[in-house]
Amino acid sequence: MARLDFDEAPSRITIDPKAVARNYKRLAGLTKARCAAVVKADAYGLGVEEIAPALAAAGAEVFCVALPAEGVRLRAVLPDATIYILNGIFDPAEARAHKLVPFISSPDALADWPGDLPFALNIDTGMNRLGLSVAEARQVTRRPVLIASHFACADQPLDPLNAAQEAAFRSAKAHFPDVPASFANSAALISRPQSHYDLVRPGIALYGGTAITEGTPLEVAVRLEARIIQVRDVAEGESVGYGAAEHVSRPTKVAIASLGYADGYLRIAGGADGRGGAPVSVNGHITRLVGRVSMDLIAIDVTGLDVARGDYVELLGRNVPLDQVAHKAKTIGYELLTGLSRRAARRYGPL
Numbered sequence: 077m078a079r080l081d082f083d084e085a086p087s088r089i090t091i092d093p094k095a096v097a098r099n100y101k102r103l104a105g106l107t108k109a110r111c112a113a114v115v116k117a118d119a120y121g122l123g124v125e126e127i128a129p130a131l132a133a134a135g136a137e138v139f140c141v142a143l144p145a146e147g148v149r150l151r152a153v154l155p156d157a158t159i160y161i162l163n164g165i166f167d168p169a170e171a172r173a174h175k176l177v178p179f180i181s182s183p184d185a186l187a188d189w190p191g192d193l194p195f196a197l198n199i200d201t202g203m204n205r206l207g208l209s210v211a212e213a214r215q216v217t218r219r220p221v222l223i224a225s226h227f228a229c230a231d232q233p234l235d236p237l238n239a240a241q242e243a244a245f246r247s248a249k250a251h252f253p254d255v256p257a258s259f260a261n262s263a264a265l266i267s268r269p270q271s272h273y274d275l276v277r278p279g280i281a282l283y284g285g286t287a288i289t290e291g292t293p294l295e296v297a298v299r300l301e302a303r304i305i306q307v308r309d310v311a312e313g314e315s316v317g318y319g320a321a322e323h324v325s326r327p328t329k330v331a332i333a334s335l336g337y338a339d340g341y342l343r344i345a346g347g348a349d350g351r352g353g354a355p356v357s358v359n360g361h362i363t364r365l366v367g368r369v370s371m372d373l374i375a376i377d378v379t380g381l382d383v384a385r386g387d388y389v390e391l392l393g394r395n396v397p398l399d400q401v402a403h404k405a406k407t408i409g410y411e412l413l414t415g416l417s418r419r420a421a422r423r424y425g426p427l
Contacts, residue, residue: 085421086334087302088388091122092427093130095297099282100134102294103265109272111135111265112258114279115150116142116162121416122283122298126424128153131282140277147176160196160222163206168193179224181206186216196222197252201244202237203228210244214251222275223249223257230263230271231287238264242271249273262287285409286399298413299393299427300420302335304385307378316375317367321348324366329379331358333389336372340415341391343369345405354404357395358383394427 082088096119104111113136119127128139128150138158141147147161151174159176166178168190179198180186186208189195197220200207207225208216225245229235242259249257257273262281264271281287284297310316310328337343346369347353353365356376366375376389390396398409405412 080421082421082423085303086305087300087339087417087420089416089420089422090299090301090393090427091126091422091424092295092297093122093126093424095284095295095427096122096127096282097130097134099284099294099297100131100136100278103262103276103278103281104135106265107260107269107272107276109260110138110275112138112140112160112275112277113282114140114261114277116140116146116279117414118146120280120283120285120410121414123422123424124150125153128157132157138275140279144170144176144178148174151175162198177221179206180208180220182208183212183215186218191218194221196220196224196258197255199223199225199245199248201225201241201248203241210248213248216251220252220255223252223255225259227259227261227264227268227271230261230268233263233267238268242268245271280410280413283413284398285413296394296397296427298398298416300335300341300391300416301388301393302333302339302374302391304331304333304376304383304387304389306332307383307385308332315367317346318370319368321346322353322367323349324377326379328366328377329381329383330366331376331378331383331387331389333374333376334372335374335391335417335420336370338371339417339420340412341369341374341417342405342407342412342415344407345369345401346374354391354401355396357390357393359387360395362395 113131118124140160142162144164147159161178177194180195181198198207199213229237258275260271260276262278265276315323345354347365363377366377402409
């Protein structure tokens with residue numbers, strides 16, 4: 077694919093690795109535990125080759141990815157880091173060659189794992205996803221380098237499952253009194269200091285996403301923009317976009333911008349009669365989408381705004397918070413970040 081000119085690209089993404097690094101330092105300052113950095117899914121869609129070195133420069137020495145292939149890719153970037161692999165079926169030869177430490181999540185996987193290779197023991201404390209049960213963990217006689225679990229509801233601090241999971245983890249940890257422990261994700265790092273143990277594992281908070289409603293404010297690290305390719309007038313009562321989903325209630329000036337669900341901008345974020353579309357910033361003014369998001373295009377209400385063909389609008393960034401758009405799209409910021417378009421032009425630097 078030909079390299080896109082950032083200044084003229086149909087859609088473009090600016091990513092600030094230094095903002096991610098500053099978020100890491102702020103989060104690490106909230107705990108006495110070591111602070112890992114979760115960089116799975118290509119650093120939540122931002123590019124692991126650019127983000128991981130910035131995190132390492134900020135002091136991160138421990139990194140977590142989801143899959144073995146992600147670990148191999150990360151090792152090429154960070155030759156000296158500790159790299160944990162959170163899930164997968166593991167090849168001991170690959171782990172040995174690339175110094176990867178898997179989260180072992182079942183008795184069968186543990187039985188298959190060579191005795192001379194390090195592993196973390198993943199314990200299910202109530203999420204019912206991956207992990208040995210507490211009873212199974214208490215039967216383990218081999219020594220892991222880490223015991224770990226994962227919260228199901230840490231973003232909801234009052235949910236009783238949080239305390240139940242903590243109690244289950246304490247029960248399992250009693251069987252491994254001298255083994256370092258890791259439990260806290262972004263939300264628990266911010267809200268549940270009793271769960272910090274020896275290693276915390278922030279993910280979404282590194283990238284400026286909201287891990288918990290009343291959380292520590294973190295820096296925005298990503299801006300998504302699309303270029304306006306046409307401005308048109310729509311008469312009162314006319315519809316905009318596929319399915320005639322939204323009719324305008326007044327004479328409306330509409331800007332058509334070059335971005336759609338093929339770029340990872342979710343279709344449900346569009347507008348319809350009785351439901352306004354997601355927010356958009358146009359030359360510093362907040363407005364919204366009109367009508368459905370299509371594969372390659374969106375329509376924006378720019379009535380009363382000074383706007384022209386060739387201008388850029390902000391879909392995510394300082395003026396349009398990630399989680400506001402996620403709320404409109406009935407999803408979470410994680411999905412929007414990890415789905416960021418690979419056909420958009422990218423630039424790394426200040427927003």
